[in-house]
Amino acid sequence: MxxxxxxxxxxxxxxxxxxxxxxxxxxxxxxxxxxxxxxxxxxxxxxxxxxxxxxxxxxxxxxxxxxxxxxxxxxxxxxxxxxxxxxxxxxxxxxxxxxxxxxxxxxxxxxxxxxxxxxxxxxxxxxxxxxxxxxxxxxxxxxxxxxxxxxxxxxxxxxxxxxMAQHDVLFLDSDAEWFAAYSERFSARYRHDEVRDPALKKAFAQARERWGDRS
Incomplete structure (x- = not known):
């Protein structure tokens, strides 16, 4: 119920x-x-x-x-x-x-x-x-x-x-579908170098390499 x-x-x-x-x-x-x-x-x-x-x-x-x-x-x-x-x-x-x-x-x-x-x-x-x-x-x-x-x-x-927030790449980088949903919302911030946290930038780059450009 x-x-x-x-x-x-x-x-x-x-x-x-x-x-x-x-x-x-x-x-x-x-x-x-x-x-x-x-x-x-x-x-x-x-x-x-x-x-x-x-x-x-x-x-x-x-x-x-x-x-x-x-x-x-x-x-x-x-x-x-x-x-x-x-x-x-x-x-x-x-x-x-x-x-x-x-x-x-x-x-x-x-x-x-x-x-x-x-x-x-x-x-x-x-x-x-x-x-x-x-x-x-x-x-x-x-x-x-x-x-x-x-x-x-x-x-x-x-x-x-x-x-969903910018830092959620840390929770969404292990699955292609999750990363696609994240990238749709936040990839522009990475392209425009608006993300300052090195851990987020690293996780995003690694996920993009693993799953492809999902933006």
Missing amino acids: PLQPPVRSATNRKSEAADLAAAREWVEQFVMKPHEQLGRDGAVCPFVQAAMKADTFLLETWTVEPEATVDDLVASVNLLADTFEARRWASRNRTLHTMVVVLDGLAPERFHILDDVHALAKSGLVRRGLMFAQFYPECDERSVRNPALRVARSPVPMLAMRR
């Missing part, structure tokens, strides 16, 4: 509030902070603080069945994408539009299926110019600049969505 806006008892509303508080604390104390193992300067996610200031960082709770399947959750991700794109945002700066959903109800022993959901949903979202990530306590996703750092281990299961 896809994600649904919650209709809960007072007890469950209290639990949801606790999950939201835990999620927000993790975002503020980990995601928005520098980390010595990150492999670069700045916060773990460089956009969150600016998104919060622009009132475009949305943190919500959505309900999911305890035994939700991968297919159920892929449908939920597509619903999340539609909701994201239809929302009226407080700022016109599209790079700051961020939506994070805490999954209320998913059984802890099923948190790991969020990895399969991510793998299945990613290509469709990338074609739409969207980036999507999964977070849960035992998530094994690593920092692209330091694989020793597990960056997606949140206290509660969450899905996050934002628009």
